[in-house]
Amino acid sequence: MKQPLISRRGLLGSGALAAAGLSIPSWARGQSLSHARQGFGELSGDTIDLSIGNHHFRTGGRSGHAIAVNGTVPGPLIRLRQGQDVTLNVTNNLEEDSSIHWHGLLLPFQFDGVPGVSFPGIRPGETFEYTFPIRQTGTYWWHSHSGLQEQAGHYGPIVIEGEHAHHMPDPRYDRDYVVLLSEFTPRHPHDIARMLMVGEHYFNRQMMTVGNGEMSLEDRLMWGAMRMNPRDISDVTGATYTYLMNGHGPADNLEYLFQPGERVRLRIINGSAMTFFNIRIPGVKMQVIAADGQEVEPVEVDEFQIGTAETYDVIVTPPDGSHALVAEAMDRSGMGIASLTSHAGHRAEAPPLREPVTLTMADMGMGGMGDMDGMAGMHHGSGGMVHPQMDHPMRDTSLLPDDVKVGPGIDMVSPMPMDRMDFPGLGLDNVDHRVLRYTDLKAAKANPHRMPTRSMEIHLTGNMERYMWSFDGKQFSAVTDDPIRFGYDERVRVKLVNDTMMAHPIHLHGHFFELVNGAGMMHQPLKHTVIVQPGGTATFDLTANEPGDWAFHCHLLYHMHAGMMQTVTVRPLRQEGEA
Template sequence: MDRRTFLLSTGAVLALPHAGLASPSVLRAEPVKAQILPEGDGTTDMLGFNGSTPGPELRVRQGETLTVRFDNQTSEGSSLHWHGIRLDNAMDGVPGMTQPLVQPGESFDYSFTTPDAGTFWYHSHNRSWEQVAKGLYGPLIVEEVNPPRVDHDITVMLDDWRIEETGALMGGFGNMHDFAHAGRMGNYAKILPSQNSVRIGDRIRLRLINTATARVFPVRFEGLSGQVVALDGMPLATPRPIEDFEIAPAQRVDLIGDVTSAIKFLFILRDDIYEMGSLKIEGENLTPANTPVEALPAPNVLQPKETPDQSLSLKMEGGAMGGRHAGDDIWAFNGVSGFKDAPFARFKRGETAHFELINDTSFAHGIHLHGHHFYELNRDGSVGDLRDTSLVQRGASQKISVVFDNPGKWLLHCHMLGHQASGMKTWVEVL
């Protein structure tokens, strides 16, 4: 990404459509035109929901039931996956595993309760390396029964696009070079916030969602003093100061803090820093909050057993500059590419499993488990953060602990979506 490309994004902020607590009962997937480039430059032919990309922000209260009809008015089969929600298996949105593919002109009804408050999102789960890149995604916010007091609750999606100067998306979505390397990296990136301005002294909640199909964003903030309060929708037991961090595809980060100046979202690269957008200042809050940021209510999740019922290794193999493996595609888990008739593992409901995620490749991978959250284990074996997507750097490993308490067949895959499409996916079954 060159300097001009990034600087073009400054001030080019696209506001998210906001549905409020009255969520739309229909999400209609269809072709849309989007103003990805700054106003006055060309528009981009995309896919979206209800006339826009990203799709409308869905908001419900914790414990409520979300009912949505997915109406597919695109030219390809599709489905909706509700990323991070611990929902009934039949509603998970994986064609061929939990539901049939929703063909063009057809619809599918999703209905599920929302057990966890937090920041989640929805996206296509068929040809997702292309359909998500074209815009088939949107935010899903589950509010706490008693949410923290803030002046603004702002959703911010991070994305990149491979785009021409005219605004047209570049083609080649399924090219093998992207699949074998880091994925389809865009040449243009910016933030997509639900509002564009704040006041000095406002206390705000920022909900960051990385919707890119491949890019890990190293992020730095200016203009916000506060705490990180949740990761992947799950509250931290103890909030931690806002510092530079990485957010992998599909991961989410919640922050609560006080506005000290225009809030800049900075992309940190080896040789420079680029602004992906900002929330501008409009006025001053004359009665700012003066209390510490407190932890969000603890999640209602089962704690893993100290001694697991099963211990497994999941080795990531393949890709460019990678070693040989026994699979029949570019990437593999433990020498196996893609789905097989038998699951990677079976678990009795309530069992604790430890996985060692071993990255024996030259690229980072974000490993996502459907239907569950898991604890990342620290190097000393202690329990760390609760997540649904774990970033494993090249040549590194990460141990996780999962309580498999949600029955069904669940996908386990890399959320660098080109890697998933070319072999890096499997499934587990909970009986």
């Protein structure tokens, strides 16, 4: 699956474009188009037509039903320009309602594409017209927000160029590629949801047991008391997933071509339903230049973790030869793989999967307790934190604030949650090379300085055995009439506390927030999605300056489906004494 060997230096006129078999809008001339043949088509212009329909998809030895947009999985790359007004006509040819959410885009809320929150959805046979101005630049993506369609292939990439990109190409790179990560499974998404409800370990083939020598009897009893397993890393794994790059599985031999000496921009999008990926190119350093579409001061790393719904742009200067572009699933049950190569047809050797990841005390919100022995002492009362009636400190619901609803939806409570912004991601804290951390990110341009006038704490809660997920113990179906309220232009500091032992990528629609990561208030990086590590906290500052109703949710699809979602309302708050 070769990529065209086209660089920006070579695309100097329409003749070169015609010879390459590519079309390009006048405003994009001079930019690299080498991403345009990576498994999906490309659409641009002021009016774009998209059609949602049933499809059959195959990769490697797996095949099954899919949902395609304009006939492909992933759907087409939508290339836009800052400052334009775009109309996107979306026709639903399915036998069920559908939608498209423009992930990370700033737009009027009625065009955000979330049924039940910002619009009613698109009924079978109908066309919905999305019309909005393009106010930003960067790397983003689009996907269905209806049911579990995203899992079935209903997603695609977005690239927004600067207003003057057609005559002011970026001098930092010579070649521009989109790398869209996802998964494919022949199982119907609702079957997966049902299996997770029946047994949350259904897809886990890496469980630790006493019998295989990986766990002592004492540790097994301790984890059993929590009704958890230290290999509970991912709910859905490579046991049923094939991991994709631009719709291509590892057997498809996807290539990204370059010429020696070129600087290559990789726009990496995690468009998966349930997978955190660890990204590396063994032997090639990566310079991170943007996070969630927003530019950051360049950071050189060897590897980084990308949560579901995040995007990172990196620049690499690979030496002559073939290099493996690796997207290893966080639980190390499989990987997406492609060749970054200067020799067409030459496949880079994939590295072996690394050892499975095992959870630690810090992942249980006991970061200051030391090791399992410390937990055992705590369990037997030596720590002074455990109520006599509690079977384990992680079930002490008295530690929760009063506004958290305690009930069957909560079976985990982090006793000592700590700020984990400096944590590189599960499994990456003990590698011997440089790994990106949120604390490395600094906004490339200074943000307006405003102190928050209010603070808010939101707990991420769940019950693994019942597969119930929520904010503050309240599942979405129970809180639709009780949204999170912000006053227009209000500046709020929000602290997310993860009381569970799973990492959650939390996404706020319609806004960018600033990570409170030690960068200083003028350079806190802007993001639309933040990973909240197990048993940890993450804090952001939000200027609520986009009026309307917005979705706020965990971007692990089955967690959102099981209730970890809320509505955020931004409008003038009622003044004291008003009806």
